[in-house]
Amino acid sequence: MTHHLDTRLLHIGSAPYDPASGTAPVSLPAIRTSTVRFASIEALERAQKLKGDGERAITYGRSGMDTHRALEDVFTQLENGARAFLAPSGLAAITTVFLGLLRAGDHALVADCVYGPLRHLDQTLLRGLGIELTYFAPGRDDLDALVRPNTRMVYLESPGSLLLQMLDLPALAQAARRRGLTVVADNTWGSGYIYRPLDLGAHVSVVAGTKYVSGHSDLMLGAVVVGDDPALAARLDTVQYAIGNSISADDAWLALRGVRTMPVRMAHQARSALQVCHFLERHPLVARVYHPALPSDPGHALWQRDCTGSNGMLSVQLKLPAAAGRVCADALQLFEIGFSWGGYESLVQWVTPGALAGHAYWQPADQAVLRLHVGLESVDDLIADLSQALERAAQEAAA
Numbered sequence: 261m262t263h264h265l266d267t268r269l270l271h272i273g274s275a276p277y278d279p280a281s282g283t284a285p286v287s288l289p290a291i292r293t294s295t296v297r298f299a300s301i302e303a304l305e306r307a308q309k310l311k312g313d314g315e316r317a318i319t320y321g322r323s324g325m326d327t328h329r330a331l332e333d334v335f336t337q338l339e340n341g342a343r344a345f346l347a348p349s350g351l352a353a354i355t356t357v358f359l360g361l362l363r364a365g366d367h368a369l370v371a372d373c374v375y376g377p378l379r380h381l382d383q384t385l386l387r388g389l390g391i392e393l394t395y396f397a398p399g400r401d402d403l404d405a406l407v408r409p410n411t412r413m414v415y416l417e418s419p420g421s422l423l424l425q426m427l428d429l430p431a432l433a434q435a436a437r438r439r440g441l442t443v444v445a446d447n448t449w450g451s452g453y454i455y456r457p458l459d460l461g462a463h464v465s466v467v468a469g470t471k472y473v474s475g476h477s478d479l480m481l482g483a484v485v486v487g488d489d490p491a492l493a494a495r496l497d498t499v500q501y502a503i504g505n506s507i508s509a510d511d512a513w514l515a516l517r518g519v520r521t522m523p524v525r526m527a528h529q530a531r532s533a534l535q536v537c538h539f540l541e542r543h544p545l546v547a548r549v550y551h552p553a554l555p556s557d558p559g560h561a562l563w564q565r566d567c568t569g570s571n572g573m574l575s576v577q578l579k580l581p582a583a584a585g586r587v588c589a590d591a592l593q594l595f596e597i598g599f600s601w602g603g604y605e606s607l608v609q610w611v612t613p614g615a616l617a618g619h620a621y622w623q624p625a626d627q628a629v630l631r632l633h634v635g636l637e638s639v640d641d642l643i644a645d646l647s648q649a650l651e652r653a654a655q656e657a658a659a
């Protein structure tokens with residue numbers, strides 16, 4: 261009998277019973293190691309054969325032992341994939357995909373709403389290696405018209421970074437698959453719990469475990485998850501080994517501890533975020549709220565069709581000049597200024613006009629945009645904080 265994902269997430273990697281005493285701790289210990297000992301040359305050869313066949317094998321500390329295995333299992337279960345590769349950060353997972361699946365002369369199509377630092381990877385590394393990326397507007401541009409003879413990959417993120425634009429991932433994936441392209445999706449927003457790109461047509465899902473999976477803003481982690489495609493898994497396995505990606509057993513352990521409560525945290529944060537959205541929507545200083553679970557969001561129908569839940573992320577556009585976003589962010593007290601999200605705490609990021617420039621979904625206006633992450637604080641306190649900060653920003657703008 262297959263249990264619900266909530267149940268499976270709690271039991272993956274349970275510590276095995278000690279055969280002598282018949283006892284075990286609830287949680288798997290962090291197994292720290294660089295060197296793996298083999299009982300015999302025969303055992304070593306067995307491990308090497310597995311590895312040579314592209315299977316998971318324990319051979320050396322870089323790929324870890326039981327703690328890492330359990331965390332890989334968490335990601336494959338979350339994403340409904342066949343194989344997961346861990347990376348030292350979400351961005352490192354993205355880099356692994358681009359270096360693993362593209363080579364000199366290749367071209368990839370990238371949705372213009374993706375995580376910003378990918379453009380930096382493009383400019384500083386990929387371009388110099390002869391890999392070319394084209395950014396496209398996923399809600400507007402015709403994919404077929406953009407595909408070139410050397411196009412190999414379509415890279416998406418839904419909902420998009422900054423403005424949470426919902427993409428029609430199944431349609432985009434289908435169009436890409438018709439052309440023989442590999443479809444990769446950054447699923448940090450969904451983290452495999454509320455959105456599953458592999459079920460919607462993607463070949464590969466990339467997740468920053470730094471965010472909701474770990475959930476406590478105390479570690480960096482990434483994962484690359486592949487569906488049932490052994491050839492693709494073998495390519496990623498090879499590049500994973502070549503690059504030398506490795507994460508510490510302590511971070512793997514912390515992520516395992518964090519993910520046990522992810523369903524509860526996410527659901528709570530989603531509820532609070534929706535309340536914050538309703539407050540903001542009615543506020544006279546608010547021009548627009550971006551949050552696909554909100555019925556007024558243009559992506560709401562896609563969200564209803566493709567997602568099973570939501571989280572604490574939202575963006576808000578104010579009827580105040582862009583620069584007022586700075587004042588408002590400074591005036592907030594519970595929402596602290598910081599990058600990243602997915603932890604237990606509320607955060608605010610001032611989204612500057614420059615950051616939105618490459619996004620076709622953004623309708624340019626001299627209006628302030630803030631991205632909020634709603635944490636586990638009392639939602640009444642969060643709304644009171646937003647209320648006073650909006651008043652302050654309006655006063656300063658009028659002065």
Ligand SMILES: *Cc1c(COP(=O)(O)O)cnc(C)c1O
Pocket residue numbers: 349350351352375417421446448449468469470471480481482600
């Ligand atoms: C944060 C983030 C990343 C990068 O993750 P890090 O662990 O911070 O490197 C990638 N994609 C998205 C959508 C993110 O929000």
